[in-house]
Amino acid sequence: MDQNLLVKWTTQKHITIPSLLLQYYHRLGLKEEELVALLHVQAFIDDGDGFPTPEFLSERMSYSMNECAELLGRLIRKGFLTLEKKWDEQGILFEYYTLEPLWHRLLQFVKGEEAQLEEKQKENQEGLLYQRFEEEFCRPLSPIEAETLGMWIDQDKHTVELITQALREAVVSGKLNFRYIDRILFEWKRNGVKTAEQARTHGEKFRKYQNPPKQEQKRAKAESYPSFSWLDKS
Known part of the structure; x- marks a missing residue:
């Protein structure tokens, strides 16, 4: 393998997948293809594209453009993905995806598991x-x-x-x-x-405090009796 190509691959940005997501995605109600689609969306976001189209998603997955569109719509309906709107500095309204609902649900699920x-x-x-x-x-x-x-x-x-x-x-x-x-x-x-x-x-x-040492007990007992001195006898 070409050494320059190897360096290029290893220095590319990597998407970080939380281990908790891999551990609990099926219990959250996510299917494997939905998980992969979400990871691709996150990768697009990390690369600066906050609104990857079904066409772009289809180029990375083994699904058609229509299937990817249905997949994105399903993730939004299930509450794992949200499509937000925002005005940019030029006053242009644009749309972008966010995975915040997924992270929030994962956090709540883990907290619930810990509480149980x-x-x-x-x-x-x-x-x-x-x-x-x-x-x-x-x-x-x-x-x-x-x-x-x-x-x-x-x-x-x-x-x-x-x-x-x-x-x-x-x-x-x-x-x-x-x-x-x-x-x-x-x-x-x-x-x-x-x-x-x-x-x-x-x-x-x-x-x-309740049971003082024996020496103190003996001393207290001796002091409780009247003293007698042979020199005082008459």
Whole structure:
């Protein structure tokens, strides 16, 4: 192959195809020939031709001019392509294509997919949380307990991670009941505790305050009795 021709090919402008478009075009309702037509339109736009005619499109595709005209019309009707109008600097009205509707729909679709994935992950986490509670309580949760657990998540906006940590605190304290766990969550919220790490730190400080070292306990116990000095006996 001629070296100059190779350099010319490799230095030409390239159209960038978002990988998300290739991944989701069929789920957006695009057929293969429609996708290729859109890519050709985008290539024309990148080259400075904002209004490629069906004739020009036909020269690049294996479709007749009439078929390309129908293809462009179908893409407009389906909301993937828009024909806009604009006045130029000389006051002449001209038309041009834009693929903004396609990019907007792709963005909304991806956001919807991510939201569904997050919702599914949340449901899985909540299911594991219910299972963890039943394992610690060694029994199925009552309807009221299940409702309370749901309220902690939906109304109080406590994270699954934080509720799990509150359950651990209740187990460590030997007070495994929903009222005590609710009290823990209330105190954490009041003190700005939002993560499991903050909760662990807060719990350690609380237990240290509630259970001082044995030396301090002995000293406090000794000080609670009246002192006696053999020198003061009469």
